[in-house]
Amino acid sequence: MPILLPGIRELIEEKANGDIMDILVEASTQDIAEILSRLPSSEALYVFNLLPVELAIDVFEELDIEKENEILGGVDEKKKIAILNRMAPDDRADLFEQLDEKHKKYYLSIMKKEEVEDVEELLSYPPDTAGGLMTTDYVVVYEWMSVGDAVKRLREIAKETDFVYEIYVLNRKDRSVGIITLKDLIMCNPDEPVSKIMKTRMVRARVDDNQEKVAALFSKYDVTTMPVVNRKGIMKGIITVDDVIDVIEEEDTEDMYHFGAAGNPPESYFSAGIFGTARRRMIWLLILVFAGFLSGSVIEHYSSTLQLMLILASFIPVLMDSGGNAGTQAAAVVIRGIAVGDIKIVNIWRVIGREFLVGALVGTGLACLTALRAILTGSGGFVGLIVGSAMIISVAIATALGGFLPLLFKKLNLDPALMSGPFLTTIMDVISLGIYFEIARRMMRLIG
Numbered sequence: 001m002p003i004l005l006p007g008i009r010e011l012i013e014e015k016a017n018g019d020i021m022d023i024l025v026e027a028s029t030q031d032i033a034e035i036l037s038r039l040p041s042s043e044a045l046y047v048f049n050l051l052p053v054e055l056a057i058d059v060f061e062e063l064d065i066e067k068e069n070e071i072l073g074g075v076d077e078k079k080k081i082a083i084l085n086r087m088a089p090d091d092r093a094d095l096f097e098q099l100d101e102k103h104k105k106y107y108l109s110i111m112k113k114e115e116v117e118d119v120e121e122l123l124s125y126p127p128d129t130a131g132g133l134m135t136t137d138y139v140v141v142y143e144w145m146s147v148g149d150a151v152k153r154l155r156e157i158a159k160e161t162d163f164v165y166e167i168y169v170l171n172r173k174d175r176s177v178g179i180i181t182l183k184d185l186i187m188c189n190p191d192e193p194v195s196k197i198m199k200t201r202m203v204r205a206r207v208d209d210n211q212e213k214v215a216a217l218f219s220k221y222d223v224t225t226m227p228v229v230n231r232k233g234i235m236k237g238i239i240t241v242d243d244v245i246d247v248i249e250e251e252d253t254e255d256m257y258h259f260g261a262a263g264n265p266p267e268s269y270f271s272a273g274i275f276g277t278a279r280r281r282m283i284w285l286l287i288l289v290f291a292g293f294l295s296g297s298v299i300e301h302y303s304s305t306l307q308l309m310l311i312l313a314s315f316i317p318v319l320m321d322s323g324g325n326a327g328t329q330a331a332a333v334v335i336r337g338i339a340v341g342d343i344k345i346v347n348i349w350r351v352i353g354r355e356f357l358v359g360a361l362v363g364t365g366l367a368c369l370t371a372l373r374a375i376l377t378g379s380g381g382f383v384g385l386i387v388g389s390a391m392i393i394s395v396a397i398a399t400a401l402g403g404f405l406p407l408l409f410k411k412l413n414l415d416p417a418l419m420s421g422p423f424l425t426t427i428m429d430v431i432s433l434g435i436y437f438e439i440a441r442r443m444m445r446l447i448g
Contacts, residue, residue, distance in 0.1 A: 033062035134237030148190030324425030330402025359399030
């Protein structure tokens with residue numbers, strides 16, 4: 001679709017509305033949204049105003065929040081009211097969350113009362129919880145209904161909802177007691193009670209469950225929708241798999257930024273200004289620079305040892321790199337294990353022990369190679385012994401720390417990914433140097 005962009009811009013200049021619509025009616029809503037997102041604000045608004053209301057609403061929901069705000073502010077009030085009243089509840093709540101108070105108050109004043117109540121309820125939940133993710137756009141029937149009654153109800157309300165494949169069954173207290181599929185209703189006798197054909201075993205999310213837990217539930221139980229209930233078990237909405245995919249992408253992006261010590265992720269790469277991007281990166285880099293000063297302090301402290309055997313300096317880079325890389329590997333594996341639920345906080349000592357043993361084995365292999373290099377380059381077996389011993393110990397400690405620190409951060413209710421690669425590497429630089437020079441100092445003292 002982006003190939004059509006130059007042609008569409010020419011048609012906009014020529015005011016060839018019919019030709020523009022000929023192109024757009026052949027495109028999917030996602031492709032139209034992509035075209036609008038690539039057009040300047042005035043041209044995007046011009047094209048959007050050409051769309052019939054039904055198509056405009058579908059396209060609007062595919063836009064990012066920033067573009068939604070631009071377009072909504074420019075359309076006439078009639079179209080504005082139609083969009084706000086008929087948007088998917090969860091998408092509408094996401095939009096309202098980003099509005100300033102002035103626009104929020106104005107938009108609420110022109111919406112239907114029931115839609116206003118719906119927005120206010122969804123906004124009452126934190127955005128990173130099940131309540132913040134859910135939509136109130138779902139279909140329910142009641143356990144005392146017959147299949148025929150349920151089908152009749154579906155015909156009446158299905159046109160107002162996007163999700164009619166899975167139907168939730170409620171009791172008289174609005175608690176979810178079961179689930180049936182559209183296929184179940186079609187295949188069963190109309191006189192059959194709904195309570196006889198519904199499945200009562202289903203996974204539910206609580207409104208206050210965090211989004212990572214929700215994503216883990218979707219992954220574990222392989223479902224496409226999930227009911228959301230409050231503390232009393234009363235059904236408040238559903239979460240759909242497309243929203244969970246967005247959560248997974250958001251969490252992965254956040255983890256990548258944190259693990260790379262690049263700060264919190266912006267809405268998109270180009271949406272962040274140059275100075276804002278520099279500021280986010282600068283904060284972590286300044287911390288890492290100050291931490292790096294510790295490495296210099298270690299070298300300064302052991303300067304007398306270095307003067308006695310300058311050949312030791314040539315092995316500093318390989319020791320520091322090996323320790324930092326080994327720790328980062330372990331941290332990445334453990335952070336992933338925490339994210340998918342394989343590793344719990346109660347497993348902390350098991351993880352530390354496992355990673356220490358893995359590090360000792362890996363360190364032994366690296367030590368043999370490093371010691372061999374020391375011997376072959378004429379540094380001698382004594383230097384090889386120092387370097388090899390330091391390699392085993394530093395790599396073992398690095399992997400143990402790589403396993404321990406993410407779990408510690410999790411225990412402190414911090415994002416484990418904050419234990420970033422650069423941060424862990426800097427810590428290990430200091431530790432590796434300390435181990436290396438202390439071993440060298442003690443062994444040199446032994447041979448007097």
